[in-house]
Amino acid sequence: MERHLPTDLPGVEAPPPRRSKGRRQKGAYILGAPAILWLVVLFIVPMITMVSLSLSTCDPITLACQNTWHFAEFRQVVQQYHTQLLRAIVYAGVATVIDLAIAFPLAYWIAFYGGRKKNFFLLMLLVPFFVSFVIRTTAWQFLLADQGPILQPLKSIGLLPENYHVLATWIAVVAGLAYNYLPFTALPLYVALERIDRHVVEAAGDLYSNRRSVFMRVIFPLAIPGIFAAFLLTFVPAAGDFVNASILGGTNTTVIGQIIRSAFLDNSDYPAASALSAILMAAMLIGIFLYAKVLGSRTIEEYI
Numbered sequence: 001m002e003r004h005l006p007t008d009l010p011g012v013e014a015p016p017p018r019r020s021k022g023r024r025q026k027g028a029y030i031l032g033a034p035a036i037l038w039l040v041v042l043f044i045v046p047m048i049t050m051v052s053l054s055l056s057t058c059d060p061i062t063l064a065c066q067n068t069w070h071f072a073e074f075r076q077v078v079q080q081y082h083t084q085l086l087r088a089i090v091y092a093g094v095a096t097v098i099d100l101a102i103a104f105p106l107a108y109w110i111a112f113y114g115g116r117k118k119n120f121f122l123l124m125l126l127v128p129f130f131v132s133f134v135i136r137t138t139a140w141q142f143l144l145a146d147q148g149p150i151l152q153p154l155k156s157i158g159l160l161p162e163n164y165h166v167l168a169t170w171i172a173v174v175a176g177l178a179y180n181y182l183p184f185t186a187l188p189l190y191v192a193l194e195r196i197d198r199h200v201v202e203a204a205g206d207l208y209s210n211r212r213s214v215f216m217r218v219i220f221p222l223a224i225p226g227i228f229a230a231f232l233l234t235f236v237p238a239a240g241d242f243v244n245a246s247i248l249g250g251t252n253t254t255v256i257g258q259i260i261r262s263a264f265l266d267n268s269d270y271p272a273a274s275a276l277s278a279i280l281m282a283a284m285l286i287g288i289f290l291y292a293k294v295l296g297s298r299t300i301e302e303y304i
Contacts, residue, residue, distance in 0.1 A: 054274035063268055073275045081259050081276060088255035089283065091170065091245075092238035095177035099185035099234050100227065102178075107186050107226075108219075111193035122190065129183050137247045140176050141167065144248070168250030176244035184233040192226020193219070231291065239284055256280055 054073060058065040078085070110121045128136070143150055144166045154160040166172050196219060204214045242257030249255075256276060263273035 050274045050277055052274075053270045054278050056271055058268075058270050060268070063270070065270060070271065073271050074279065077272050077275045078279065081256060084254050084256045084259050085276075085280065085283070087253070088239050088257060088280070089287070091174055091177060091255060092235050092241075094174050095181065095238050096185070096231060096235045098174070098178040099182050100189075100230060103182060103186035103189050103230065104223075104227075107189035107193055111190055111196075118194075122187075125186060126183055129180075133180060134243060134247075136180060137176055137243055140172070140179065141247050144172050144175070167248060168253065170249075170253050172248040173245050173253050173255075176248045177238045177241060180241075180244065181234045181238050184237070185230040188229035188233060189223065189226045192223045192229070196222045228292065232288065235287075236284055240280060 052067055053065060055067055055069050055071065056065040057068045057070055106125070110118055114121050142148055145151070146165050146167070151160060151164065151166065155162055155164065166175075200222075201214060201218055204218045209217070240257050240260075242255060242261050245253055245255045245258055260273050260276050260280075263269040263276065
């Protein structure tokens with residue numbers, strides 16, 4: 001039990017009593033109310049609506065939907081679109097690995113060797129992404145065109161055959177995903193590397209560790225939270241992306257995002273679109289938990 005005893009020294013006041021735990025919790029709830037409201041309105045309510053629609057039967061003419069607990073919709077859409085679902089996950093996974101391979105050395109160099117120009121280098125990294133997402137993807141379509149500035153010179157000198165093309169292939173889609181989501185990978189990695197205590201790195205060097213041992217035994221383990229955050233921020237939106245596949249891909253590169261968009265906006269097939277969205281989210285959550293398990297975490301909160 002904590003008691004505040006009156007002081008006998010003149011002119012010295014006793015410290016004010018601490019605020020009760022209930023008052024502190026009330027203040028925390030008040031400060032967190034806007035974020036909680038935002039989460040409820042823009043995440044929980046749409047999520048409940050989506051799940052409800054996936055179990056409903058809708059009239060194709062009036063679009064009136066009634067909840068009939070039609071679980072067969074999940075089995076039907078999986079049987080029909082499992083190829084596009086797996087393709088989207090594979091494309092997102094490959095793009096995420098490419099971004100990690102590119103962004104980690106970049107973030108490492110800025111964090112450890114950027115000096116006073118760290119903010120400038122980060123700004124240069126982000127400046128291209130101030131342009132619209134669709135415009136950037138369309139620019140990739142121009143660059144990767146058969147007669148574009150990349151392939152045409154290689155064809156003219158005989159390094160590539162005349163009928164070689166990149167557009168409408170998985171390479172173009174993955175390249176677009178990797179480029180567009182690179183900042184989502186680089187920034188969490190930079191934050192994690194920047195927070196590493198330099199005294200720990202210096203201590204490892206003082207203990208006669210070479211640079212490779214310092215990196216593998218000190219820097220890389222401490223950067224794992226940033227790697228996990230970068231993986232989440234890159235893989236999750238890339239798996240649901242449909243812009244890159246629509247602009248850079250073809251009929252053989254259709255992903256689940258395109259199917260969901262078409263079902264919602266073109267065919268007004270709300271149950272199928274909602275079921276596909278729920279399945280995609282469940283697949284990503286399972287993958288994230290497995291990824292966290294591989295990294296050796298007991299709970300995902302350790303990395304967030």
